[in-house]
Amino acid sequence: MRNFLKQTFASTLGSLFGLLLFFGLGTTGLIFLLVAVASRDTGPQVDNKSVLVIDQSINITDSEPSSSTSEALSEALSGDSPDTLTLRTVLDAIEQATKDKRIVGLYLDGSESSSSGTGLATLKEVRSALEKFRASGKKIIAYNMDLGKKEYYLSSVADTIVLNPLGMMEMNGLRSESMFLTGAFQKYGVGVQVVRVGKFKSAVEPYVLTKLSAENRLQTQNLLGDLWGEFLTTVSKSRKLNPKQLQAIADTQGVLAAPEAKKRGFVDRVAYLDQVVAELKKLSGSDKDDKSFRQISLSTYAKVAKREAKERVSENKVAVIYAEGEIVDGEGSSRQVGGDRFARQLRRLRLDKDVKAVVLRVNSPGGSASASEVIQREVRLIRQVKPIVVSMGDMAASGGYWIATYANRIYAQPNTITGSIGVFGLLLNVQKLANNNGITWDVVKTSNLADSQTISRPKTPQELAIYQKFVNQIYGQFVTKVAESRKIPRTKVAEIAQGRVWSGQDAKQLGLVDDIGGVDKAIEYAAKQAKLGNDWQLEEYPKARSFEQRLLKQLGGDESTQAKKAPDPLTAEFLKLQEELATFKAMNDPRGIYARLPYSLRID
DSSP, rough: HHHHHHHHHHHHHHHHHHHHHHHHHHHHHHHHHHHHHOOOOOOOOOOTTTEEEEEEEEEEEOOOOOHHHHHHHHHHHHHOOOOOOHHHHHHHHHHHHHTTEEEEEEEEEEOOOOOOOOHHHHHHHHHHHHHHHHHOOOOOEEEEESBBBBHHHHHHHHSSSEEETOOOOOOOOOOBBBOHHHHHHHTTTOOOEEEEEEETTGEEEEEEEOSSOOOHHHHHHHHHHHHHHHHHHHHHHHOOHHHHHHHHHHHTSSSEEEHHHHHHTSSSSEOHHHHHHHHHHHHHOOTSSSSSSEEHHHEEEEHHHHHHHHOOOSSOOEEEEEEEEEEESSSSOEEEEEEHHHHHHHHHHOOOOTTEEEEEEEEEEEEEEHHHHHHHHHHHHHHHOOOEEEEEEEETTTTTHHHTTSSSSEEEOOOEEEEEEEEEEEEEEEEHHHTTOOOOOOOOOOTTTTTTTTTTSOOOOHHHHHHHHHHHHHHHHHHHHHHHHHHHHHHHHHHTTTEEEEEEEHHHTTSSSEEEEOOHHHHHHHHHHOOOOOOEEEESSSSOOOOHHHHHHHHHHHHHOSSSOOOOOHHHHHHHHHHHHHHTTTOOTTEEEEEOOOOOOOBB
């Protein structure tokens, strides 16, 4: 009885102490507790005869993604893998797995119905890594419930493609569906005036037209044709098919049921997931009684590979810096390329004597002309003291191309969207909207142009002429910079500019880029130009934050990412509208002049 009372008392006292400690620590204590959980060394291991699993719905970005607070907490407590990885992480993991004797195969898992937001140019780099993996003699198996175009583009590299018996294969070509807000602006009384240079500079069209201009339709059609042609060529080569077969399906059917997809040779097997798992169990030597095959996810293996890889240790650094997102004036957010912030990072790399070469990875539609110029200035200064090489991702257009022009060498993928050398200004006024709701203005001024920046009325012809003059000057500077840096006659640049977008393969023929290749090729060239031999190591900028740092930042407040689940059609259209308005909101150039890709260029 005495022991019972002692134990009860001790237990009660311990519980009270725990509650006091919990409430005493409060939020700060909880944060440190979560950090401790997140930083625990779980030490994942790779079993012999493991299969590397790549979830095809994962999003692959250039730079480190920002996860929401809830996602950060969930990852900390459960150890679940994130649904976004950087391209560098993916490429390094696949390269390591190619050499790792414990990895016997690779499984492209398409059992999730959601689609990846990864662009085709990024997927091409992943495909190249997978081709090397397969060339090493290791098997790749792909399974999909349904095969979309992106999924098929990636899966076509596999030894075996398996489609669910009720699955469908989409082969209906590419499309770009533009959204126009002109009618809404007119309905609610928002006035729009535009100034631009370049007959293909269609970024203003969503606000002044109700359908594509002839020039915009032409450039979009040609661009889609190049991207689709690259798709057909790549897939047909891997599957040993005639590109005309794929084109015929796109023209006449668009979608194939699983049995017909197999009959035509687009997939190898029609089977259920459990049948694929049984095959993977054989590949990994798993016991029949095991619930699944011996496996390791890409995100987990990336941590192991990073821990086990023999990294080069050198004082010589090759820096890779990521310009991903809209180019905006000032600091910008974590998903934007802030002109001042990014230029400051480039300046540090220029002054860092340990950094012997810089690779500028661009994945941007452009944006503020002023911010682009601030960044480009630093690129030119870097070139004076050390090599700087550009690697273009899914897109490097307009302002994204502006910041790339003075590099020693520019690499792009054949399906990179680039060019769009043009400038525009968008001038809004709310006079009608305000008047319709009983709001009016009156002004007292000392000169004709004192209120030229107001949004209470449309711009006068004199004011529009002034804006047009600025736009013409900036466009002239853009063309001159391209001609000077790319060593192309100015008259030729003027012909291929006009705001027109080009595919990477066309851009190479036109001299806008130097070579076709991915970020690894750009890194190798930069190291070679710096004459480093093998005595160098790679460093990425901005520096990747540890999970603990990300968790603390998220708890302090940051932007959240969109949910992974695919939205319904109505919500999808609403999200497109949000995207258009977000782009509009990001237009913060102090002079209101932009070098940006057409907003409406959305490819599906």
